[in-house]
Amino acid sequence: MAAGSGSSEAYPFTLAPGSSDGKAWAESDFNSGHQKLPEDDKRYVAWLFRLGALLRDQFLPGPEHQDRGYFLDKLPDHYHIRYKTAQNRLDYYLYGYPHGNKPKAFRSPNDFFPHLLWIVGGSKDKGLCSCQLCNPEQAKPSWWPQPAPVPAPSAPSSIAAPRGSSISTGTAAVSATPMSRTASASSVATKPAPAVKPVQQPMGAVAPAQLKTIPGPVATDPSTHAQNLAPVGSQTMATPQPDDKAVFREGEAVWFLTNPTWRLGIVLQKLQPATQDGRLRYSIKQLAHSLLQLEPHLRPENEMRPFLAFSVPAVNLPELQNTWVRNAPWSQIVAKYAQDNPSRQELVGVEGSKKALIEIDHSYSLFNVISDSRSSGGKLFVRGIFLGAERINVGEAVRIRLTPQEMDPAWPKNMPILMVLKEIFTAKSGETDGLFFTGDIYRLEEIPLQQPVVQQTQIPSAMFKEKAFRDGIRAATGTQFQWVPVLQNVTKDETVIRGRFYETSRLMAILDQNKFDAALAKREVEDVQAYLNNRADSKGVYVGRKNSRLEMLAGAVPDEFVLPLPPSIQEAS
Secondary structure, eight states, rough: OSOOOOOOOOEEEETTTTOOOOOOGGGGGOOOTTTEOTTTHHHHHHHHHHHHEEEHHOOOOOHHHTSSEEEEESSSSEEEEEEEEEETEEEEEEEEEOOSSOOOOOOHHHHHHHHHHHHHEEEEEEEEOSTTTSSSSOOOTTTOOOEEEOOOSSSEEEOOOOOOOOOOOOOOOOOOOOOOOOOTTTTTOOOOOOOOOOOOOOOOOOOOOOOOOOOOOOOOOOGGGGGOOOOOOOOOOOOOOOOOOOOTTTOOEEEEEEEEEEEEEEEEEEEEEOOOOOOOOOEEEEEOOOTOOOOEEEGGGGGGGGGSSSSSOOOOOGTTSSSOOOOOOOHHHHHHHTTOOOOHHHHHEEEHHHHHHHHTTTOOOOOEOOOOTBBBBBBBBEEEEEEETTTEEETEEEEOOOGGGGGGSSSSSSSSSSEEEEEEEEEETTTTEEEEEEEEEEEEEEETTTTTOOOOOOOOOOHHHHHHHHHHHHGGGGGGEEEEEEEEEEEEEEGEEEEOOOOHHHHHHHOOOHHHHHHHTTTOOOEEEOOOOTTTTTSSOOEOSSHHHHHHHHHOOOOOOOOOOOOOBBBOO
């Protein structure tokens, strides 16, 4: 198998025999013009290499694997690729999905990858698969507003093409380990998770990157442009926005370094820099279980990571598989696995923290309820939310997943797509309360310097800063950036919210300083959002709303623990 050029080796992933749910559809079942792609075609091979890279990131997260090429040696049985000609281009589709009256297609390797993970995991329950075909978007309630398309700028646009990559091959082999899924708690129904986006797991001996200040031009003070976007019906002052100089926020779940390993904790307090390097420091409560007393840790930003920067490793203790962390028999677990051994006690605590964060990832709690909104058609409007690991306010931007119908295939794949939040609310959706977000959706576009920029005055300062930073890096290449409106006043449910939007210049310097510096030297910008998982990517069951952030931590902290949130946050019990 060969593709591209170069001398480095590539390594195959081999599926276990019988690892497929594919169906051998008859040729007459396919639409005319959908031709079968030969397996030796370079585009067929490109799909296998892309799937191999995704499998590598999921199963081989160590740094020694990141510079190696991996490929899936063959598609699951009865899966194959077809192509058709559309508007002077070739479109490719993966067929073999077994359900439905006619063949349904996956449109890209990324589209198929969640289903491939489900196949590898050996489950027979389609409800546990997070791909778009197994779990399409659920029907919306009758009150759901229709999105209003925003006219494109009148000036012509020029979209920068994504950078290409070369592929080379070799002969060494590596086998993929079947993925095991966490068992569902019997009292809670499973809810389809968003599509899996594998991200490197924390490794025990990884040294933290050194934080550097990255210079960049500042055209104007972005705060003069940001508008306070309060929900409809608000008669009170808006929630103060978090300090945009701080990457992490009180109450958020984070990874932090305890040499040489990474641990999970909750940010208690932001502290002013103690040294001349200007780094903020944070007080962090390490998560474990309710019987383990641990003192808070002090860590600078460069020894921390957002929870979504790493994947949660599998929970190893069988006693935690079919229960909530708050209900686990911790006395029995500690007696069985740790007794009086401090090192083993900490390892049991690590298991508790992993289980707790998986539950937190699939839950949320609300704060700062808006007056008199409870009677507004059964909706409850709030100004902020602890959404999984992160804390998000109205008026901020969040990473979002659009449907294929809302996207244009011509858009570059390496540019952020964001929603500026106008409203956060709960409302009845069937028999339960659903969580919803209303706002305006934008995408970032690279255009020639001579092209006039359409100014956007109702976006958060973080989006202005992102544009200014990228403009400074790319100006020498003759291009600049603008935020292009996509949809206005659109309402989405929680499953499409990927997480907080982080400025590239702030977070990339923390995640991978060397790679960031190398990209800047070439006047390139890697979108830091590509280095993050999405909320609810972890393998767990849907939990839903909790009354408070502290309730979301129950079982992972001592019973007497008090979470000191800022006074601007009034939780909605």
